[in-house]
Amino acid sequence: xxxxxxxxxxxxxxxxxxxxxxxxxSDSASNYFPWYKQxxxxxxxxxxxxxxxxxEKKDQRIAVxxxxxxxxxxxxxxxxxxxxxxxxxxxxxxxxGNTPLVFGKGTRLSVIA
Amino acid sequence: DAGVxxxxxxxxxxxxxxxxxxxxxxxGHNSLxxxxxxxxxxxxxxxxFNNNVPIDDSGMPEDRFSAKMPNASFSTxxxxxxxxxxxxxxxxxxxxxxGxxxSGRVNEQFFGPGTRLTVL
Numbered sequence: 001x002x003x004x005x006x007x008x009x010x011x012x013x014x015x016x017x018x019x020x021x022x023x024x025x026s027d028s029a030s031n032y033f034p035w036y037k038q039x040x041x042x043x044x045x046x047x048x049x050x051x052x053x054x055x056e057k058k059d060q061r062i063a064v065x066x067x068x069x070x071x072x073x074x075x076x077x078x079x080x081x082x083x084x085x086x087x088x089x090x091x092x093x094x095x096x097g098n099t100p101l102v103f104g105k106g107t108r109l110s111v112i113a
Numbered sequence: 114d115a116g117v118x119x120x121x122x123x124x125x126x127x128x129x130x131x132x133x134x135x136x137x138x139x140x141g142h143n144s145l146x147x148x149x150x151x152x153x154x155x156x157x158x159x160x161x162f163n164n165n166v167p168i169d170d171s172g173m174p175e176d177r178f179s180a181k182m183p184n185a186s187f188s189t190x191x192x193x194x195x196x197x198x199x200x201x202x203x204x205x206x207x208x209x210x211x212g213x214x215x216s217g218r219v220n221e222q223f224f225g226p227g228t229r230l231t232v233l
Contacts, residue, residue, distance in 0.1 A: 032220060034221070034222075042226075043204065043224040043225060043226050043227055044156070044204070044224050045224070046221055046222070046223075049221070089155075089156060093220070095220050098143065098144035098163055098208055098209075098210045098220055099220075100146050100158045100161050100169070101146075101158070101222060102158075103155055103156040103157075104155070105155045106155060106156075
């Protein structure tokens with residue numbers, strides 16, 4: 001089955017700097033890669049996703065890149081703000097079948113003001 | 114839309130007791146997922162349903178766990194008997210293969226607020 005590895009497990013950045021979180025996956029059949037943000041005591045919420053027919057997607061300060069050949073994808077947050085502090089999870093699954101998500105172990109991001 | 118609804122939000126019980134967690138998916142969604150979150154294992158799938166039919170329950174830890182979806186608007190996850198190692202946050206999520214109109218987000222999974230279970 002699918003296996004998703006995520007690095008780093010913790011990340012501290014100064015406010016205004018960029019943060020990058022990387023994930024790798026094992027199943028070449030996976031073609032849907034969402035990123036979820038989870039604040040303390042809250043539910044995971046989708047912040048951005050990418051499908052395998054594109055290599056990059058951007059939404060304001062957040063961008064995701066995908067390299068299908070290497071089976072890795074990354075989340076980039078620019079101009080970080082204290083409210084970006086949270087745990088971020090990458091995941092992989094297949095589109096079109098309402099299949100479950102396989103999550104990475106999460107990255108705890110701390111943005112220091 | 115109220116989103117995915119879960120109850121109870123917190124449950125504290127003693128080892129050996131039966132625990133029932135409840136979930137109401139978003140209206141119109143045809144897939145429902147039960148995930149468990151712990152510090153050690155992260156977010157892991159327990160079971161999921163498509164059109165009320167269980168598709169994959171290989172993530173259910175053992176026979177003490179069971180899940181049902183009697184109709185499109187309700188699902189339960191039952192643990193009997195409960196053990197301290199079952200302590201975790203249990204999330205229910207739902208999705209639609211057609212996505213929200215205009216959102217382009219087919220298969221986006223929406224999570225409920227979770228049930229924090231503590232087994233003493």
